[in-house]
Amino acid sequence: MKKFSLGEYLANEGTQQRLADALGVQQSAVSQMVRSGRNIEITVHADGSIEANEIRPIPARPKRAAA
Numbered sequence: 001m002k003k004f005s006l007g008e009y010l011a012n013e014g015t016q017q018r019l020a021d022a023l024g025v026q027q028s029a030v031s032q033m034v035r036s037g038r039n040i041e042i043t044v045h046a047d048g049s050i051e052a053n054e055i056r057p058i059p060a061r062p063k064r065a066a067a
Helices: 006-012 016-023 027-036
Strands: 002-005 040-044 050-054
Touching: 002 006, 006 016, 006 027, 006 040, 016 027, 016 050
Parallel strands: none
Antiparallel strands: 002 040, 040 050
């Protein structure tokens, strides 16, 4: 099992289209992930399957200030 950031994976391992096909999403979804700067971690398993997870803080959204 190997783990990469989204940028590392695309720079070294493949194209947006190949990643999209492996994840079962459209290429435009991968493009949006890249452009938005989201913290996406790509895991390549020993059997060749690929998984993507977004790393986010908890809570992901800051609390609103009291009015």
